Amino acid sequence: MNIKMNQAEWNTFYDRYMERRMFHLGSKKIFSVLRLKSLAKLYTYFELFFLRRLVFPSVEYVVTTRCSLRCRDCSNYIPYIPPGNHYTATLDDFKKDVSNFLCGVDGINLFGILGGEPLLNKELPAIMEYACGEKRIKHVLITTNGTQMISPELLAVLKKYRNKCSVAISNYTANKELSSILKSWDIKKLLQQHGISCGIDENLSWVQTNKFQDMKRSEDELKAHFKSCDSFAYSILRGRLYVCPLASSFAALKLYESKPSDYIDLTTACTSQDFIDFLKNDCWSACNFCTTSRTEQVKVQPAIQWPVAPYLQKEENN
Numbered sequence: 407m408n409i410k411m412n413q414a415e416w417n418t419f420y421d422r423y424m425e426r427r428m429f430h431l432g433s434k435k436i437f438s439v440l441r442l443k444s445l446a447k448l449y450t451y452f453e454l455f456f457l458r459r460l461v462f463p464s465v466e467y468v469v470t471t472r473c474s475l476r477c478r479d480c481s482n483y484i485p486y487i488p489p490g491n492h493y494t495a496t497l498d499d500f501k502k503d504v505s506n507f508l509c510g511v512d513g514i515n516l517f518g519i520l521g522g523e524p525l526l527n528k529e530l531p532a533i534m535e536y537a538c539g540e541k542r543i544k545h546v547l548i549t550t551n552g553t554q555m556i557s558p559e560l561l562a563v564l565k566k567y568r569n570k571c572s573v574a575i576s577n578y579t580a581n582k583e584l585s586s587i588l589k590s591w592d593i594k595k596l597l598q599q600h601g602i603s604c605g606i607d608e609n610l611s612w613v614q615t616n617k618f619q620d621m622k623r624s625e626d627e628l629k630a631h632f633k634s635c636d637s638f639a640y641s642i643l644r645g646r647l648y649v650c651p652l653a654s655s656f657a658a659l660k661l662y663e664s665k666p667s668d669y670i671d672l673t674t675a676c677t678s679q680d681f682i683d684f685l686k687n688d689c690w691s692a693c694n695f696c697t698t699s700r701t702e703q704v705k706v707q708p709a710i711q712w713p714v715a716p717y718l719q720k721e722e723n724n
Protein backbone atom coordinates (compact mmCIF):
# COMPACT_ATOMS: atom_id res chain seq x y z
CA MET A 407 0.00 0.00 0.00
CA ASN A 408 1.09 3.53 -0.75
CA ILE A 409 1.09 5.63 2.41
CA LYS A 410 2.59 8.72 0.79
CA MET A 411 0.33 11.74 1.35
CA ASN A 412 0.49 15.50 1.12
CA GLN A 413 0.17 17.52 4.33
CA ALA A 414 -3.60 18.05 4.07
CA GLU A 415 -4.20 14.35 3.44
CA TRP A 416 -1.95 13.37 6.31
CA ASN A 417 -3.77 15.75 8.68
CA THR A 418 -7.07 14.09 7.84
CA PHE A 419 -5.61 10.59 8.02
CA TYR A 420 -4.00 11.41 11.37
CA ASP A 421 -7.32 12.62 12.86
CA ARG A 422 -9.37 9.84 11.36
CA TYR A 423 -7.04 6.89 11.82
CA MET A 424 -3.82 7.44 13.78
CA GLU A 425 -5.43 9.13 16.79
CA ARG A 426 -8.21 6.57 17.01
CA ARG A 427 -5.75 3.70 16.76
CA MET A 428 -3.54 5.22 19.46
CA PHE A 429 -6.57 5.64 21.68
CA HIS A 430 -7.56 1.99 21.31
CA LEU A 431 -4.02 0.75 21.86
CA GLY A 432 -3.56 3.12 24.81
CA SER A 433 -6.60 1.59 26.51
CA LYS A 434 -5.10 -1.90 26.31
CA LYS A 435 -3.98 -3.41 29.61
CA ILE A 436 -0.37 -3.84 28.58
CA PHE A 437 0.08 -0.10 27.99
CA SER A 438 -1.86 0.98 31.07
CA VAL A 439 -0.11 -1.54 33.33
CA LEU A 440 3.26 -0.36 32.11
CA ARG A 441 2.05 3.25 32.41
CA LEU A 442 3.65 3.85 29.06
CA LYS A 443 0.84 5.23 26.97
CA SER A 444 3.32 7.05 24.77
CA LEU A 445 4.45 3.60 23.61
CA ALA A 446 1.02 3.23 22.01
CA LYS A 447 1.85 6.18 19.79
CA LEU A 448 5.19 4.72 18.78
CA TYR A 449 3.58 1.36 18.14
CA THR A 450 0.89 2.95 15.93
CA TYR A 451 3.59 4.38 13.65
CA PHE A 452 5.58 1.14 13.72
CA GLU A 453 2.47 -0.89 12.91
CA LEU A 454 1.52 1.24 9.93
CA PHE A 455 4.87 2.14 8.39
CA PHE A 456 6.91 -0.95 9.23
CA LEU A 457 4.45 -3.81 9.68
CA ARG A 458 2.10 -2.26 7.06
CA ARG A 459 -0.89 -3.18 9.19
CA LEU A 460 -4.17 -1.27 9.20
CA VAL A 461 -6.67 -1.97 11.98
CA PHE A 462 -10.02 -0.25 11.54
CA PRO A 463 -10.99 1.40 14.85
CA SER A 464 -14.77 1.09 14.66
CA VAL A 465 -17.56 0.64 12.19
CA GLU A 466 -21.34 0.24 12.40
CA TYR A 467 -23.27 -2.15 10.18
CA VAL A 468 -26.92 -1.27 9.48
CA VAL A 469 -28.60 -4.68 9.44
CA THR A 470 -31.95 -3.07 8.72
CA THR A 471 -33.22 0.46 8.20
CA ARG A 472 -36.66 -0.58 9.47
CA CYS A 473 -37.49 0.59 12.96
CA SER A 474 -40.23 -0.04 15.51
CA LEU A 475 -40.20 3.65 16.53
CA ARG A 476 -40.31 6.92 14.62
CA CYS A 477 -38.26 9.27 16.75
CA ARG A 478 -38.54 12.93 15.85
CA ASP A 479 -34.88 13.55 16.76
CA CYS A 480 -33.38 10.37 15.34
CA SER A 481 -29.81 11.46 14.67
CA ASN A 482 -29.66 9.21 11.60
CA TYR A 483 -32.97 10.40 10.07
CA ILE A 484 -34.25 6.83 9.81
CA PRO A 485 -37.97 7.87 10.02
CA TYR A 486 -37.52 9.95 6.87
CA ILE A 487 -36.71 6.87 4.78
CA PRO A 488 -39.83 5.95 2.79
CA PRO A 489 -40.86 2.25 2.76
CA GLY A 490 -39.65 1.76 -0.83
CA ASN A 491 -36.08 2.72 0.12
CA HIS A 492 -35.77 0.47 3.15
CA TYR A 493 -33.15 -2.24 3.30
CA THR A 494 -32.67 -5.35 5.41
CA ALA A 495 -29.39 -7.26 5.06
CA THR A 496 -29.52 -11.01 4.55
CA LEU A 497 -26.94 -13.27 6.15
CA ASP A 498 -25.31 -13.65 2.72
CA ASP A 499 -25.11 -9.86 2.25
CA PHE A 500 -23.57 -9.55 5.69
CA LYS A 501 -20.98 -12.28 5.15
CA LYS A 502 -19.97 -10.85 1.77
CA ASP A 503 -19.65 -7.27 3.07
CA VAL A 504 -17.65 -8.27 6.14
CA SER A 505 -15.30 -10.64 4.36
CA ASN A 506 -14.66 -8.11 1.57
CA PHE A 507 -14.05 -5.41 4.20
CA LEU A 508 -11.54 -7.64 5.96
CA CYS A 509 -9.62 -8.19 2.73
CA GLY A 510 -8.45 -4.57 3.08
CA VAL A 511 -7.68 -4.34 6.81
CA ASP A 512 -6.01 -6.55 9.38
CA GLY A 513 -8.81 -6.26 11.90
CA ILE A 514 -11.67 -4.24 13.32
CA ASN A 515 -11.64 -3.14 16.96
CA LEU A 516 -15.30 -2.39 17.48
CA PHE A 517 -18.03 -3.67 15.22
CA GLY A 518 -21.46 -2.14 15.88
CA ILE A 519 -24.69 -3.82 14.81
CA LEU A 520 -27.30 -1.14 14.27
CA GLY A 521 -30.59 -0.31 12.63
CA GLY A 522 -33.23 1.06 12.44
CA GLU A 523 -33.93 -1.54 15.07
CA PRO A 524 -31.50 -4.44 14.53
CA LEU A 525 -33.68 -6.97 16.36
CA LEU A 526 -36.23 -6.67 13.55
CA ASN A 527 -33.79 -8.52 11.30
CA LYS A 528 -34.83 -12.17 11.54
CA GLU A 529 -31.35 -13.34 10.63
CA LEU A 530 -29.69 -11.45 13.49
CA PRO A 531 -28.71 -14.59 15.45
CA ALA A 532 -26.87 -16.00 12.41
CA ILE A 533 -25.37 -12.56 11.65
CA MET A 534 -24.09 -12.34 15.23
CA GLU A 535 -22.71 -15.86 15.06
CA TYR A 536 -20.72 -14.89 11.96
CA ALA A 537 -19.50 -11.54 13.35
CA CYS A 538 -18.49 -12.98 16.73
CA GLY A 539 -16.88 -16.03 15.12
CA GLU A 540 -14.62 -13.83 12.98
CA LYS A 541 -11.31 -13.65 14.84
CA ARG A 542 -10.24 -10.38 13.24
CA ILE A 543 -13.21 -8.60 14.84
CA LYS A 544 -12.36 -7.79 18.45
CA HIS A 545 -15.72 -6.80 19.87
CA VAL A 546 -19.32 -6.77 18.63
CA LEU A 547 -21.88 -4.35 20.09
CA ILE A 548 -25.61 -4.47 19.32
CA THR A 549 -27.58 -1.28 19.96
CA THR A 550 -31.30 -1.81 20.46
CA ASN A 551 -34.11 0.63 21.20
CA GLY A 552 -35.59 -1.71 23.84
CA THR A 553 -38.88 -2.47 22.10
CA GLN A 554 -38.03 -6.04 21.02
CA MET A 555 -37.36 -8.89 23.41
CA ILE A 556 -34.20 -10.93 22.82
CA SER A 557 -35.16 -14.18 21.10
CA PRO A 558 -33.94 -17.52 22.52
CA GLU A 559 -31.80 -17.98 19.36
CA LEU A 560 -30.11 -14.60 19.79
CA LEU A 561 -29.67 -15.19 23.51
CA ALA A 562 -27.87 -18.47 22.79
CA VAL A 563 -25.38 -16.73 20.47
CA LEU A 564 -24.81 -13.86 22.90
CA LYS A 565 -24.16 -16.38 25.65
CA LYS A 566 -21.75 -18.37 23.53
CA TYR A 567 -19.69 -15.26 22.75
CA ARG A 568 -20.25 -13.33 25.97
CA ASN A 569 -16.56 -12.45 26.21
CA LYS A 570 -16.66 -10.77 22.88
CA CYS A 571 -20.03 -9.06 22.56
CA SER A 572 -22.30 -6.72 24.45
CA VAL A 573 -25.67 -5.01 24.11
CA ALA A 574 -26.42 -1.30 24.49
CA ILE A 575 -30.08 -0.70 25.34
CA SER A 576 -31.29 2.80 24.58
CA ASN A 577 -33.08 4.26 27.57
CA TYR A 578 -36.28 5.88 26.33
CA THR A 579 -38.22 5.27 29.53
CA ALA A 580 -38.50 9.02 30.21
CA ASN A 581 -41.03 9.08 27.38
CA LYS A 582 -44.17 7.79 29.14
CA GLU A 583 -45.94 7.52 25.78
CA LEU A 584 -43.68 4.52 25.08
CA SER A 585 -44.10 2.75 28.43
CA SER A 586 -46.45 0.09 27.05
CA ILE A 587 -43.95 -1.06 24.41
CA LEU A 588 -40.58 -0.62 26.11
CA LYS A 589 -38.96 -3.76 27.50
CA SER A 590 -35.61 -2.16 28.29
CA TRP A 591 -35.33 -3.30 31.94
CA ASP A 592 -36.61 -6.82 31.15
CA ILE A 593 -33.99 -7.12 28.41
CA LYS A 594 -31.30 -5.95 30.81
CA LYS A 595 -32.43 -8.44 33.46
CA LEU A 596 -32.45 -11.33 30.99
CA LEU A 597 -28.99 -10.49 29.67
CA GLN A 598 -27.55 -10.09 33.15
CA GLN A 599 -29.02 -13.43 34.23
CA HIS A 600 -26.98 -15.02 31.46
CA GLY A 601 -23.78 -13.10 32.17
CA ILE A 602 -24.01 -11.02 28.98
CA SER A 603 -22.59 -7.54 29.22
CA CYS A 604 -25.20 -4.84 28.66
CA GLY A 605 -25.79 -1.22 29.52
CA ILE A 606 -28.59 1.29 29.79
CA ASP A 607 -27.67 4.94 29.99
CA GLU A 608 -29.55 6.15 33.09
CA ASN A 609 -29.14 9.80 32.13
CA LEU A 610 -29.62 9.60 28.41
CA SER A 611 -30.17 12.96 26.79
CA TRP A 612 -30.65 13.86 23.16
CA VAL A 613 -30.19 16.98 21.14
CA GLN A 614 -32.76 18.32 18.73
CA THR A 615 -32.00 17.44 15.13
CA ASN A 616 -32.23 20.01 12.38
CA LYS A 617 -33.73 18.69 9.20
CA PHE A 618 -31.18 17.91 6.48
CA GLN A 619 -31.14 20.24 3.50
CA ASP A 620 -29.14 21.06 0.41
CA MET A 621 -26.72 23.63 1.84
CA LYS A 622 -25.13 24.32 -1.57
CA ARG A 623 -21.70 24.24 0.04
CA SER A 624 -18.62 24.90 -2.07
CA GLU A 625 -15.75 22.40 -1.96
CA ASP A 626 -13.92 24.55 0.60
CA GLU A 627 -17.06 24.78 2.72
CA LEU A 628 -17.54 21.01 2.54
CA LYS A 629 -13.99 20.51 3.73
CA ALA A 630 -14.42 23.03 6.55
CA HIS A 631 -17.67 21.39 7.67
CA PHE A 632 -16.03 17.97 7.67
CA LYS A 633 -12.98 19.27 9.53
CA SER A 634 -15.19 20.46 12.39
CA CYS A 635 -17.05 17.13 12.49
CA ASP A 636 -16.67 14.90 15.53
CA SER A 637 -18.54 11.91 14.12
CA PHE A 638 -16.18 8.95 13.84
CA ALA A 639 -18.89 6.32 13.39
CA TYR A 640 -18.27 4.82 9.96
CA SER A 641 -21.34 3.13 8.61
CA ILE A 642 -22.01 0.18 6.32
CA LEU A 643 -25.29 0.10 4.42
CA ARG A 644 -26.27 -1.86 1.33
CA GLY A 645 -22.75 -3.09 0.54
CA ARG A 646 -21.04 0.27 0.95
CA LEU A 647 -18.87 1.78 3.66
CA TYR A 648 -19.76 5.42 4.26
CA VAL A 649 -17.97 8.10 6.24
CA CYS A 650 -20.78 8.33 8.82
CA PRO A 651 -24.36 7.15 9.49
CA LEU A 652 -25.74 10.37 8.01
CA ALA A 653 -23.92 9.69 4.76
CA SER A 654 -25.53 6.24 4.59
CA SER A 655 -28.99 7.60 5.49
CA PHE A 656 -28.69 10.41 2.94
CA ALA A 657 -27.78 7.79 0.34
CA ALA A 658 -30.85 5.74 1.35
CA LEU A 659 -32.91 8.91 0.98
CA LYS A 660 -31.33 9.38 -2.46
CA LEU A 661 -30.37 12.94 -1.58
CA TYR A 662 -27.17 12.70 -3.53
CA GLU A 663 -25.57 10.66 -6.27
CA SER A 664 -22.57 9.00 -4.59
CA LYS A 665 -19.22 9.45 -6.32
CA PRO A 666 -16.70 6.58 -6.07
CA SER A 667 -14.75 8.63 -3.51
CA ASP A 668 -17.85 8.83 -1.25
CA TYR A 669 -17.75 5.19 -0.22
CA ILE A 670 -15.87 1.91 -0.35
CA ASP A 671 -17.60 -0.74 -2.41
CA LEU A 672 -17.90 -3.90 -0.30
CA THR A 673 -19.41 -6.06 -3.02
CA THR A 674 -15.88 -6.96 -4.14
CA ALA A 675 -12.68 -7.63 -2.20
CA CYS A 676 -11.23 -4.40 -0.78
CA THR A 677 -7.56 -3.49 -0.72
CA SER A 678 -5.68 -1.66 2.00
CA GLN A 679 -5.22 1.16 -0.51
CA ASP A 680 -9.01 1.60 -0.64
CA PHE A 681 -8.94 2.25 3.10
CA ILE A 682 -5.92 4.57 2.99
CA ASP A 683 -7.62 6.66 0.27
CA PHE A 684 -10.91 6.64 2.20
CA LEU A 685 -9.32 7.70 5.48
CA LYS A 686 -7.36 10.57 3.97
CA ASN A 687 -10.35 11.98 2.06
CA ASP A 688 -11.56 15.32 3.43
CA CYS A 689 -14.38 16.13 1.03
CA TRP A 690 -17.67 14.19 1.08
CA SER A 691 -20.84 14.79 -0.89
CA ALA A 692 -22.96 13.86 2.15
CA CYS A 693 -21.58 16.80 4.17
CA ASN A 694 -23.53 19.12 1.87
CA PHE A 695 -26.79 17.96 3.48
CA CYS A 696 -25.54 17.85 7.04
CA THR A 697 -27.04 20.51 9.29
CA THR A 698 -25.57 19.11 12.49
CA SER A 699 -24.31 21.96 14.62
CA ARG A 700 -21.57 21.49 17.17
CA THR A 701 -22.30 24.83 18.86
CA GLU A 702 -26.08 25.30 18.96
CA GLN A 703 -27.42 22.15 20.57
CA VAL A 704 -30.85 22.12 22.20
CA LYS A 705 -31.39 19.28 24.67
CA VAL A 706 -34.64 17.37 24.22
CA GLN A 707 -36.33 14.35 25.76
CA PRO A 708 -35.15 11.20 23.96
CA ALA A 709 -37.47 9.44 21.53
CA ILE A 710 -40.30 11.94 21.13
CA GLN A 711 -42.40 10.33 18.38
CA TRP A 712 -43.59 11.74 15.10
CA PRO A 713 -47.41 11.45 15.03
CA VAL A 714 -47.12 10.68 11.30
CA ALA A 715 -44.00 9.46 9.51
CA PRO A 716 -42.15 12.51 8.12
CA TYR A 717 -42.02 11.16 4.54
CA LEU A 718 -45.85 11.19 4.58
CA GLN A 719 -45.93 14.72 5.96
CA LYS A 720 -43.66 15.79 3.12
CA GLU A 721 -46.10 14.35 0.61
CA GLU A 722 -49.00 16.10 2.37
CA ASN A 723 -47.17 19.43 2.31
CA ASN A 724 -46.46 19.02 -1.38
Ligand code: SF4
Nearest residue numbers: 635637650692693696
Ligand atom coordinates in the same frame (compact mmCIF):
# COMPACT_ATOMS: atom_id res chain seq x y z
S1 SF4 B 1 -22.25 14.35 6.99
FE1 SF4 B 1 -20.10 15.01 7.12
S2 SF4 B 1 -20.03 16.62 8.69
FE2 SF4 B 1 -22.03 15.55 8.89
S3 SF4 B 1 -21.70 13.96 10.47
FE3 SF4 B 1 -21.25 13.00 8.46
S4 SF4 B 1 -19.04 13.29 8.10
FE4 SF4 B 1 -19.66 14.67 9.75
